[in-house]
Amino acid sequence: MNGSGHTPLFHISKRSALPWYLSWAIRLAAIVLALIVCALVTTLLTGVSPLGVYATIIQGSFGTVRKFWVLLQELAILLCVSLAVTPAFKMRFWNIGGEGQVLIGGLATAACMFYFGDKMPNALLILVMIVASIVAAAIWAAIPAFFKAKWNTNETLFTLMMNYVAIQLVSYFCNVWDRKGSGIVGIINPRTQAGWFPVIAGKEYLLNVLIVAVLTVAVYTYLRYTKHGYELSVVGESERTARYVGIKVEKVILRTMILSGALCGVAGLLLVGGTDHTISTTTAGGRGFTAVMVSWLAKFNPIFMVLTSFLLAFLSRGSSQIAQNFGLNHSFGDILTGIILFFIIGSEFFINYRISFRSAGEKEGSSHA
Amino acid sequence: MEESKAAVQLRNITKSFGTVLANDRVWLDIYRGEILALLGENGSGKTTLMNMLSGIYFPDEGQIYVDGKEVVIRSPKDAFDLGIGMIHQHFKLVDVFTAAENIVLGLRGHGKLDLKAVGRKVKEICDTYGFEVDPQQKVYDMSVSQKQQVEIVKVLYRGADILILDEPTAVLTPQETDKLFAVLRNMRDSGKAIVIITHKMHEVEELSDRVAILRHGQFMGDMLTKDTNAQDMTNMMVGHSVTLNINRPEPEDPKPRIEVKGLTVRSIDGILKLEDVSFVARSGEILGIAGISGSGQKELLESIAGLQTVEKGSISYIGDDGSREELVGKDPLAIADLGVSLSFVPEDRLGMGLVGSMDLTDNMALRSYRRGKGPFLDRSFPRHRAEWVVSELAVSTPGVATQVRKLSGGNVQKILVGREIASAPKVLLTAYAVRGLDIGASYTIYDMINLQKEKGVAVIYVGEDLDVLLELSDRILVLCGGKVSGIVDGRSTNKREVGMMMTRLGGGTSE
Numbered sequence: 001m002n003g004s005g006h007t008p009l010f011h012i013s014k015r016s017a018l019p020w021y022l023s024w025a026i027r028l029a030a031i032v033l034a035l036i037v038c039a040l041v042t043t044l045l046t047g048v049s050p051l052g053v054y055a056t057i058i059q060g061s062f063g064t065v066r067k068f069w070v071l072l073q074e075l076a077i078l079l080c081v082s083l084a085v086t087p088a089f090k091m092r093f094w095n096i097g098g099e100g101q102v103l104i105g106g107l108a109t110a111a112c113m114f115y116f117g118d119k120m121p122n123a124l125l126i127l128v129m130i131v132a133s134i135v136a137a138a139i140w141a142a143i144p145a146f147f148k149a150k151w152n153t154n155e156t157l158f159t160l161m162m163n164y165v166a167i168q169l170v171s172y173f174c175n176v177w178d179r180k181g182s183g184i185v186g187i188i189n190p191r192t193q194a195g196w197f198p199v200i201a202g203k204e205y206l207l208n209v210l211i212v213a214v215l216t217v218a219v220y221t222y223l224r225y226t227k228h229g230y231e232l233s234v235v236g237e238s239e240r241t242a243r244y245v246g247i248k249v250e251k252v253i254l255r256t257m258i259l260s261g262a263l264c265g266v267a268g269l270l271l272v273g274g275t276d277h278t279i280s281t282t283t284a285g286g287r288g289f290t291a292v293m294v295s296w297l298a299k300f301n302p303i304f305m306v307l308t309s310f311l312l313a314f315l316s317r318g319s320s321q322i323a324q325n326f327g328l329n330h331s332f333g334d335i336l337t338g339i340i341l342f343f344i345i346g347s348e349f350f351i352n353y354r355i356s357f358r359s360a361g362e363k364e365g366s367s368h369a
Numbered sequence: 370m371e372e373s374k375a376a377v378q379l380r381n382i383t384k385s386f387g388t389v390l391a392n393d394r395v396w397l398d399i400y401r402g403e404i405l406a407l408l409g410e411n412g413s414g415k416t417t418l419m420n421m422l423s424g425i426y427f428p429d430e431g432q433i434y435v436d437g438k439e440v441v442i443r444s445p446k447d448a449f450d451l452g453i454g455m456i457h458q459h460f461k462l463v464d465v466f467t468a469a470e471n472i473v474l475g476l477r478g479h480g481k482l483d484l485k486a487v488g489r490k491v492k493e494i495c496d497t498y499g500f501e502v503d504p505q506q507k508v509y510d511m512s513v514s515q516k517q518q519v520e521i522v523k524v525l526y527r528g529a530d531i532l533i534l535d536e537p538t539a540v541l542t543p544q545e546t547d548k549l550f551a552v553l554r555n556m557r558d559s560g561k562a563i564v565i566i567t568h569k570m571h572e573v574e575e576l577s578d579r580v581a582i583l584r585h586g587q588f589m590g591d592m593l594t595k596d597t598n599a600q601d602m603t604n605m606m607v608g609h610s611v612t613l614n615i616n617r618p619e620p621e622d623p624k625p626r627i628e629v630k631g632l633t634v635r636s637i638d639g640i641l642k643l644e645d646v647s648f649v650a651r652s653g654e655i656l657g658i659a660g661i662s663g664s665g666q667k668e669l670l671e672s673i674a675g676l677q678t679v680e681k682g683s684i685s686y687i688g689d690d691g692s693r694e695e696l697v698g699k700d701p702l703a704i705a706d707l708g709v710s711l712s713f714v715p716e717d718r719l720g721m722g723l724v725g726s727m728d729l730t731d732n733m734a735l736r737s738y739r740r741g742k743g744p745f746l747d748r749s750f751p752r753h754r755a756e757w758v759v760s761e762l763a764v765s766t767p768g769v770a771t772q773v774r775k776l777s778g779g780n781v782q783k784i785l786v787g788r789e790i791a792s793a794p795k796v797l798l799t800a801y802a803v804r805g806l807d808i809g810a811s812y813t814i815y816d817m818i819n820l821q822k823e824k825g826v827a828v829i830y831v832g833e834d835l836d837v838l839l840e841l842s843d844r845i846l847v848l849c850g851g852k853v854s855g856i857v858d859g860r861s862t863n864k865r866e867v868g869m870m871m872t873r874l875g876g877g878t879s880e
Contacts, residue, residue, distance in 0.1 A: 013386070013429075226744045230734065237724040243676060244713070244721050245735045246702030356429070 010357045023351045030347030034340045041339065048326055053336075060321025061314050073205040073275060074313040075306075076212040077267055081287045082294040082305050083212075083219045084263030087256050089292075090223060090300050092236040097144065097159025099288025100166030101137045101261045103281075105268025107170050108136035110279040113188045113195035113272070114177055125195050126273070133269040134262045140166065141261025142254060149250035163288065167281045174280060187277050197274040208274045215263065220302040222259075232256045264288075297344065315340060375437075376401045376531055376562045377422065377453070382431035384417055391417040393586040394431070399531065404553060404563040406577035406594070408606055410807030412777040414586040415566045419533045423455035424448035435531075454529030456520045458536050462508045469504035472523045487526075494525050498555045513662060514545040521552070531562040538572060539804070542661055543835060543868045550576050568606075568807055570599045571836065582606050607809050615815050615840040617859075618823055623651035625687050626827035627673060627796055632682035634668045634851075642668040643851045646682070650796070650827045655818065657842030657859060658831040659867050665851040666831045667716060670798045673829070674713040675701045686711075686796070709796070712789035716800035716831075718778075722785045725774030729755040729766065732773050733788055758787030762813065779810030786814060790821055797821050800831045815841060835864050849874050 018026075039050030061071040081098050088095035112129040120128070144158035177185050189195060200206050223229040235242045235252045242249050271283055290312055298304035319333020377399040384392040392414045399405055409415045420426045422433065424445040432439050435451050442448050448455070462471045469487045488504035495502050500518045508516060517537065524532060534553075538546045553576065557563055567573060573580050573594060581591035582605045589605050627650040634643040643665045650656045658666055671677040673684055675696060684696040686709045694707050704711060719725040723732050733751035741747045755769040762783040766776055773781055786802065799818065803811040818841070822828050832838045838845055842859035847870040854870040 225746055227738055227746050228744065230731070230738050230746050233727075234724060234735065237726055238720060240717070240721045241724050241735065244674075244701065244715065246675075246700055246705065248700075248702075 010355050012353050012355050015352060015354045018351055026351050027344065027347050030343040030350075031340070034343035037343070038336045038339050041335065046326070046328060046332070048328075053322055053326070056321050056325050057315070057318030057336075059325075060318040063321075067317070069203065069205050071313055071317050072209050074317065075310050076205070076209045077271060077275070078287050078290060078294060078313055079305060079309040080212045080215060080267040080270060081264060081284075081291040082298075082309055083215055083302055084260050084267060085288075085291050086219065086295045086300050086302065086305070087223065087229075087232060088260040089295055090236050091232040091253065091256050093145070093148065093253060093257065094156045095141070095144075095159050095257065095260055096156060096289065096292055097141065097162045098264055098291050099284045099286065100159070100163035101140050101264030102268045102271070102284040102288055103163075103166040103170050104140040105133040105137035105265030106272040106279050106283045107166075107173060107268070108132040108265070109195075109269045109272040110177075110185070110188060111173070113277075117189045117194040118192060122194055126197070129195055129273055130269060133272075134265040137265025137268060138258045138261040141257045141264065145254045145257030149253045170279060170281050170283070184280065185278050188279075189277075195273055196277055197270075205275070208270045211266070211270065215266070216302050216306060219263070223300075223302070228252075228255070293341070311344075312337075374400060376435065378434040378437075379418070379422070380432045380434070382418065382421060382428050382433070384414075384421060384426060384428050390586050392421075392428075395583070395586070395588045397581055397588060397591070399562050399564055400579075401530070401562045402557060402560050403578045404557050404565065404576055405591075406573040406580045407564055407566045407583065408568060408573055408580055408602060409583035410568060410606055410779075410809060412585075412779070413583040413606075413807070415583055416535055417586075418583070419455060419535065419564065419566060422448065423453055423533060425455075449527050449529065451531075452529050453531045453533070454524030454527060455533040456517070456524060456535065456537065458539065460516050460520055462516055462519060464507070464509040466508060467504065468502050468506050468508065468511075468519045468522075471508060471519055472504075472526050476527065490526065491522055494522055497559070498525075499552050513540045514542075514548070517541070517549070518552075525556075530560070531564075532556065533564045533566070535566045536568075537565060538567070538569065539833070540662055542871055543864060544872065546572075569834075570602060570808075573602065574599060584608055603808060607807075615812070615837065616819050617841060617843070618819065620651070620654040620822070620843050621825070623654045624689075625649045626652045627829075628683075628685045628687060629669075629673070630683045630685075632669070632672060632684065633680045634665070634672055634677055635680050636668075641851055643672070646848075646851075646853050648846055648853065648856060650829050652795070652827045653822055653825045654843045655822050655828040655830050655841055655859075657838040657845040658829060658848060659835065659838050659845050659871060660848035660854075661871050662833065664848040664871075666800065666848060668851075669848070670713065670715070670800055670829065670831060672697075673796075673798060674711065675699050675704045710792060710794045711796045712792060712794035712798065714782075714786055714789050714797070714799040714802055716804070718781055718785050719774060723773050723781065726772055728772055729759070729769040729784060732784060733758070733791075736788060736792060754788070754791055755784075758784060758791060762787050762817070779806045782806055782810065782814065786817055790817060793824075794821075794826055797826050797828045798831075799828070801833060802830065803837070804833065811837075835867055839864060839867070847871055 035054070042048055042050045042053050060067065062068055081102055084101070085095050085098045109129045109132065112125065112132050116125055116128060140162065144153070144155050144162060147153040147158060148155045174185050175183050197207050231247050231252050234247060235249055239249050242252070268283070272279055276283060294305055294308045294312060297308040315337045319330060319337060322328055322333050323330040375398040379395055379397040382392050382395045383390070395414070395418055397418070407415045407419070417426065421428050422442065424442045424447050427443060433442060434440065440451060442451065463474065466474065469484050469491055472491060473482070473487050491502060491504045494500065500522055502515065502518050502522050508519065511519070521532070537549060541549060553563055565576065577594045579591055580594050580597065580602060582589040582602065584606060630647050632643055632646040636642050646669065658669065660666055668677055672679050673696065679697045682697070686694045686696055688694070694709055696704055696709070715721040724735070730748055730752045733754045734746065734748065737751050737754070738746055740750060752769055758764060759766060759769060764780045764783045766780060773784060776784070782802065790797065797818070802814050802818065806814065818828055818830065830842060839859060839862065844856055845859050845862065845867060846856045847854040847867055849871055852874060854874050857866065
């Protein structure tokens with residue numbers, strides 16, 4: 001019946017949908033395998049015990065209460081930027097300008113703190129900061145959307161380039177605001193703490209975390225249950241279908257990008273007003289790009305994005321901790337992060353396809369990459 | 370059994386895609402000097418089976434023998450090496466290359482490319498079998514039928530003597546079809562094995578020597594064409610008996626509903642697509658639109674539906690009370706806001722009419738999602754509508770939460786047509802409503818369209834199968850190069866007359 005030697009060694013075929021527990025089992029297996037490979041790499045390259053490294057990674061996030069709050073804060077901001085880019089991605093508008101939009105939001109926040117710091121009551125100031133950051137970032141995002149809607153320009157390049165413009169703008173204002181000539185803006189309003197977000201329940205980052213939690217539910221609801229969310233997914237799947245049913249594609253592109261930018265503005269606001277109380281060209285810290293990965297890994301589902309942004313924040317904190325504890329280069333942590341992401345992304349292949357081998361033809365392929 | 374003579378023997382071929390068993394232990398013999406028609410409904414696994422022979426898919430199980438020797442076909446190249454060539458439904462030619470360049474494309478030659486020699490060899494092949502291919506002509510200058518000939522010559526050039534054609538007549542006019550059939554007969558007479566995949570019964574009868582029938586991925590049997598008839602073949606193919614007559618009720622009280630006057634449309638590149646087109650579509654009547662593909666059918670329907678920029682002319686919607694609404698310059702939303710209930714079944718089902726990755730409910734919502742105030746989407750209305758379409762049109766689907774792209778072509782079309790008629794339209798525009806559908810599904814669609822006609826809907830039916838157009842339409846408007854070649858009565862005209870009008874304005878006098 002089966003002519004071995006005649007059939008190829010293996011062939012790949014598409015799977016029908018796997019039950020959720022099997023696909024999660026595959027993902028889990030991928031993480032376990034990734035950890036084993038990481039352990040091998042660690043021992044071979046550094047001679048350090050892999051178990052010690054793993055313990056350190058965990059320690060980096062959960063070692064102390066303080067570290068845990070830092071993890072939550074990192075997670076919240078990353079999640080916020082990811083939530084921001086997701087509506088655009090669902091519309092197949094590849095907004096990789098999250099970095100710049102966050103910076104512009106942060107810049108507007110810092111400007112309000114800097115210029116109005118002593119001139120109005122704190123509550124009013126914070127309100128002005130909120131409006132300014134959201135409006136500024138929304139406008140920043142609307143520019144490439146306008147060009148896309150009007151002349152179908154390439155949004156990937158456009159949004160990417162806008163990042164550099166944003167960085168230079170921030171750099172310019174840093175020089176304007178810095179009185180010492182070093183180009184670094186120190187903590188803004190250190191004595192009056194004007195425009196600093198209030199600390200609630202004695203926890204510095206709790207407010208940020210709560211705001212992002214609310215945003216997560218809101219974005220999920222917007223995408224899933226509203227007419228706008230429906231329209232933007234139709235536009236994303238097929239512009240022709242959208243036009244066929246009378247959806248104004250240009251309007252949807254513009255509206256969605258304004259929303260995307262506004263949420264990035266919130267991230268900038270939380271970073272400057274709620275966490276750093278200063279601004280620099282690295283305020284966004286590459287989150288605009290990491291957010292792309294968070295969003296994709298979660299398949300644009302805001303609830304799953306909590307998990308993926310946790311994973312990335314956790315790995316990033318762990319990397320810093322390794323660098324610190326073992327005297328290793330910070331790049332080593334990035335190598336481990338890279339390996340883990342490779343396995344996680346690779347596992348999607350085994351969820352979507354199965355590999356049949358020549359001899360034991362009918363059983364499913366195993367899940368190693 | 371004359372096993373020794375068979376050019377190709379397929380034994381126990383099984384192929385599944387996910388949970389769908391596309392081919393289930395299929396046996397099939399293909400002989401030289403014979404035209405085999407591979408007949409089956411859509412989704413019965415004809416194309417899948419032939420794709421395994423031509424190296425596009427690899428079977429899960431089973432063996433393939435060529436000239437009695439077991440072979441493994443891993444890639445189209447393996448298939449070519451065995452002399453097997455397939456001509457697909459969608460041509461794979463480079464537009465800016467000449468016929469000769471396309472023919473040698475991908476072939477590994479020795480030394481310099483000698484296009485003159487290629488041209489000579491192409492000429493030779495053409496002369497042998499009666500093709501009309503100019504090796505120097507660029508593909509973008511060619512008609513569909515010429516492109517198809519290039520595809521066939523390309524396969525012959527590579528030395529194929531087992532040829533598989535996947536629904537070759539779907540894009541041809543009757544005259545072109547006759548030419549193709551003559552060429553295929555010549556090839557058969559010179560000893561080649563020919564397989565045509567089809568679901569058109571009259572083609573099987575006219576052309577093939579033997580017919581093999583697939584149903585639900587299983588081989589139902591084969592027989593000499595002369596020993597069988599259309600009714601028997603259909604029954605084998607469908608699994609139960611089907612009547613092969615299209616109903617044509619007399620129109621009841623037809624009144625003008627859509628009046629098109631002097632419609633002129635240009636494409637974005639400035640090419641004239643429609644020129645001075647005028648006609649009236651009446652309520653309770655099916656107006657068939659015939660024409661070679663690309664004669665302006667798409668632009669005509671899209672103009673009425675508000676999806677096309679119109680250069681000149683007017684399109685009026687005439688209400689029951691005689692009131693007129695101008696549709697030119699309005700988008701689909703503005704047209705709907707006028708209270709004009711117009712439904713459009715576009716040619717491109719999954720690219721325009723439906724969203725493949727969305728489920729049935731969300732696809733129904735495409736037309737109704739604006740209902741209700743407030744920002745939230747009402748999903749219960751479209752879900753009920755999806756359930757209604759599924760039960761009313763006997764759509765086979767696991768449920769209304771299934772992605773549309775997972776359904777077969779016939780079911781996809783039922784969903785689309787079902788959604789469009791569910792809103793009780795006054796005007797129904799359909800483009801190639803039965804393209805790619807099997808007999809059973811096609812007749813369901815004809816019945817649905819006739820039902821709309823009886824309800825007083827003005828139906829504009831763009832079709833490609835002249836036999837069907839002639840049986841279904843009350844009147845037929847024939848387009849030729851974007852102009853109206855004539856409007857004829859569906860009951861008194863014939864295929865020949867319409868065919869002539871398709872190729873020449875007014876039909877001309879060819880005698």
